[in-house]
Amino acid sequence: MKYILASVLIFIAAAVSGQALTSPDKKLTLIFTVDAGKPVYSIRYANDVVITNSSLGLITNQDNFSQSLKLVKSSPVIAVADSYSMLNAKKEQITYTANKKTYTLSNNKNKLMVITFQVSNDGVAFRYEVPSKSKETITVVKEHTSYNFSPATKAWLQHKAAAQTGWEHTNPSYEEDYQQNISVGTKSETGWVYPALFKVQNTWLAITETGMDGSYCGTFLRNEAGSAVYTTSFPDKREIFTGRGLLPTFKGTVHTPWRIIAIGSLKSLTESTLGTDLAIPAMAIKNPKFIKPGKASWSWIMSKDDAIVYDEQKKYIDFAALMNWQYCLIDVNWDTKIGYDKIAELSAYAKTKSVGLILWYNSAGDWNTVPYHPKNKMLTHESRVAEFSRLQSMGIKGVKIDFFNGDGQSMIQYYTDILKDAANYELLVNFHGATLPRGWARTYPHLMTTEAVKGFENVTFTQPAADAEPGHGAMLPFTRNLFDPMDYTPMNLYKIQSNVIRKTSSAYELATGVIYLSGIQHYAESPEGMAHVPQFVQDYLCSLPNHWQDVKFIDGMPGKFAVIARRNGNKWYVAGINGEANPIKLSLGLSELKKTQGMIITDGTEALSFIQQQITLPANQKTEVTIAANGGFVMVLE
Numbered sequence: 001m002k003y004i005l006a007s008v009l010i011f012i013a014a015a016v017s018g019q020a021l022t023s024p025d026k027k028l029t030l031i032f033t034v035d036a037g038k039p040v041y042s043i044r045y046a047n048d049v050v051i052t053n054s055s056l057g058l059i060t061n062q063d064n065f066s067q068s069l070k071l072v073k074s075s076p077v078i079a080v081a082d083s084y085s086m087l088n089a090k091k092e093q094i095t096y097t098a099n100k101k102t103y104t105l106s107n108n109k110n111k112l113m114v115i116t117f118q119v120s121n122d123g124v125a126f127r128y129e130v131p132s133k134s135k136e137t138i139t140v141v142k143e144h145t146s147y148n149f150s151p152a153t154k155a156w157l158q159h160k161a162a163a164q165t166g167w168e169h170t171n172p173s174y175e176e177d178y179q180q181n182i183s184v185g186t187k188s189e190t191g192w193v194y195p196a197l198f199k200v201q202n203t204w205l206a207i208t209e210t211g212m213d214g215s216y217c218g219t220f221l222r223n224e225a226g227s228a229v230y231t232t233s234f235p236d237k238r239e240i241f242t243g244r245g246l247l248p249t250f251k252g253t254v255h256t257p258w259r260i261i262a263i264g265s266l267k268s269l270t271e272s273t274l275g276t277d278l279a280i281p282a283m284a285i286k287n288p289k290f291i292k293p294g295k296a297s298w299s300w301i302m303s304k305d306d307a308i309v310y311d312e313q314k315k316y317i318d319f320a321a322l323m324n325w326q327y328c329l330i331d332v333n334w335d336t337k338i339g340y341d342k343i344a345e346l347s348a349y350a351k352t353k354s355v356g357l358i359l360w361y362n363s364a365g366d367w368n369t370v371p372y373h374p375k376n377k378m379l380t381h382e383s384r385v386a387e388f389s390r391l392q393s394m395g396i397k398g399v400k401i402d403f404f405n406g407d408g409q410s411m412i413q414y415y416t417d418i419l420k421d422a423a424n425y426e427l428l429v430n431f432h433g434a435t436l437p438r439g440w441a442r443t444y445p446h447l448m449t450t451e452a453v454k455g456f457e458n459v460t461f462t463q464p465a466a467d468a469e470p471g472h473g474a475m476l477p478f479t480r481n482l483f484d485p486m487d488y489t490p491m492n493l494y495k496i497q498s499n500v501i502r503k504t505s506s507a508y509e510l511a512t513g514v515i516y517l518s519g520i521q522h523y524a525e526s527p528e529g530m531a532h533v534p535q536f537v538q539d540y541l542c543s544l545p546n547h548w549q550d551v552k553f554i555d556g557m558p559g560k561f562a563v564i565a566r567r568n569g570n571k572w573y574v575a576g577i578n579g580e581a582n583p584i585k586l587s588l589g590l591s592e593l594k595k596t597q598g599m600i601i602t603d604g605t606e607a608l609s610f611i612q613q614q615i616t617l618p619a620n621q622k623t624e625v626t627i628a629a630n631g632g633f634v635m636v637l638e
Contacts, residue, residue, distance in 0.1 A: 019074055023099065027046055027121065028043065028044070028121070028124065051147055054145075057143075060138050062111075065130065070106055074104070083095045088517075088518070088519030090273060096273070099119050101117050112130070114128070114129040114130075116129070122268050122274055126258070128256045133252070135251045136252075140248040140256070145231070145259055146232070149198060151184065153200045154184070154199045155181075155196070155198050159192065160193045168369045168370045176454065180471070181559065184230075185228055192221045192222070195275075195483065196208070203263060203265075209257045210260055211257045211279055212412060213443075215248060215255070215413075217234055217248055218411075220235070220407070234247065239407050240411060242367070242379075245408065245410050248409050271552065272483075276442040282444075283445075290397070293546045294325065294521075295323075296521065298524070299313065299526070308338065314346060315527060316328050321353035323541055328350060328355050328358070330343070330358070332372040332373070336373070356397030357397060359400070360399075362378075363405075364378060372403075374387075378401055385425075398520075399430070401432065406435065415434070423446055428447075428520070431450040434450050441484060448518070449487040450485065452480065453481075453487070455487065459500065459502065461500070466500050466503055469502070473512065474556070474578070479558065485518045487520075489523070491509050492509050495529070497526070505631040506608050507633055512575075514544075514566055515562060515564055545568035545571075545573070550566070552572075555588055561576065561586075563575070563588060564576075565590070573636055577627070578630060588622060588623045596619065598615055598636050599615060600634070602628070
């Protein structure tokens with residue numbers, strides 16, 4: 001209580017001495033001030049101070065813009081409005097409105113730094129610029145952005161894995177377990193990745209970054225043990241492309257990505273598009289008709305390396321065609337186990353079935369020792385052009401590129417270089433063993449999905465990962481999948497073809513196809529497993545939409561349960577998962593969907609079974625639903 005009162009007094013004092021910027025609906029207020037030469041900000045939402053007395057600034061190899069600063073000028077408040085469309089996002093048609101204000105500061109050498117703030121109804125965004133008319137090299141060596149929380153704040157965070165650790169030195173790849181409902185001040189030796197989720201009293205906040213063009217490194221958060229102050233940190237010196245740079249380096253003007261803080265209720269965060277609202281608008285693509293979201297069959301998830309042979313892949317093409325899925329992914333070592341000529345033959349066969357092929361590649365470089373291939377095809381513009389041209393002539397629709405090396409500036413540049421070249425040859429892209437994409441799905445609309453998650457493949461490897469899946473899966477809509485498409489490779493409906501026992505129910509797995517957002521969903525089911533699934537579930541999957549036009553958060557709690565509704569056309573698909581080992585009874589407010597009839601698929605009374613029922617929603621009342629332990633459901637309302 002003492003901290004809350006002190007925060008309010010600090011906020012009021014800052015508001016008097018500083019400058020306020022409010023959201024269009026007046027619920028969010030940002031206060032910026034220069035305190036003893038240091039730029040700081042605070043944020044209030046409704047009646048709560050959610051971030052207080054937090055530092056700002058940059059240090060370059062030439063100048064310090066974190067202290068001994070003075071405010072030179074501030075702009076008038078400008079109303080910002082934007083609209084755009086996406087096929088691999090929460091919504092197809094998206095609008096963004098905010099109030100914008102810029103502050104120009106000078107240091108003791110009369111060098112300038114500009115901070116731009118934009119405050120929308122669902123959050124705060126800001127970025128830095130250091131203007132320069134010369135072409136000399138300027139390197140950002142440190143960023144002084146921080147987020148100062150009340151000590152009573154709770155957090156849902158994922159450790160950043162140490163660079164060059166893990167299997168074949170493939171970390172960091174954003175594939176750690178989430179620490180759930182922990183106290184701020186909990187220490188991580190390696191720091192915390194984005195999105196980072198916090199709860200301050202009754203207000204939720206999610207911190208991330210977007211607007212990355214390859215010139216800056218990816219960042220993450222650090223805090224000292226016992227400290228509720230989280231600071232923006234640069235990656236490990238080993239997280240680089242072979243022989244290239246770690247730190248953001250510019251010829252002339254320095255510009256950073258947007259720092260984003262989504263703020264509000266859990267509903268407003270889950271429905272927010274802030275992560276793409278501030279992303280760089282879509283690149284110009286000559287013929288965007290090749291960008292088609294969909295679903296994919298995939299042999300590796302159940303059968304692993306031995307299944308990458310001609311006859312097995314043909315079977316999975318037939319499986320995709322049977323299920324009305326648009327793609328089939330052929331994984332590692334296809335270049336030798338099948339070969340280019342036979343892949344071209346499979347591609348032609350798949351085309352007769354209205355199925356497109358996606359091929360796997362190793363990102364290569366000296367950062368990992370992964371033996372899988374093709375390797376060394378992605379490393380240079382020239383090698384990519386040669387390979388992508390060949391794939392296009394074979395009718396290949398996309399590439400899955402795996403095993404990257406973290407967040408150094410040169411690695412971020414590597415991602416963007418691949419995306420630019422792939423667009424020229426009309427190839428869809430899926431990054432695996434990769435960084436968080438940070439809004440790239442808007443900038444590069446052919447980026448269908450990215451892993452950057454402890455996905456279902458881990459469930460197939462070890463029993464501890466399978467044991468943790470229910471709660472882990474109930475975290476993802478509120479964290480990793482909050483803004484960016486996620487290739488979790490969900491929906492194993494029958495069972496894992498190994499000694500691992502899955503702990504989620506079949507209806508839980510079915511629900512993940514709606515709960516999780518991905519431009520292409522690579523399903524973790526085999527033809528043999530699907531043969532055990534009732535026809536009504538197969539019919540549902542054959543007609544499941546390939547992209548969504550709207551989203552509604554219905555209910556949930558990170559790590560506990562999630563119920564989300566997504567719309568395509570005049571149908572709403574409502575899905576729920578229970579991350580706990582006991583059944584839960586929910587009263588769901590579905591009246592805003594404006595539907596009265598539909599069907600529901602839930603868990604049956606026996607293991608690996610389903611029940612389908614027709615339902616009528618009570619007018620202007622809550623809809624009662626029970627979700628089985630570690631179970632789930634899907635509704636289709638029309």
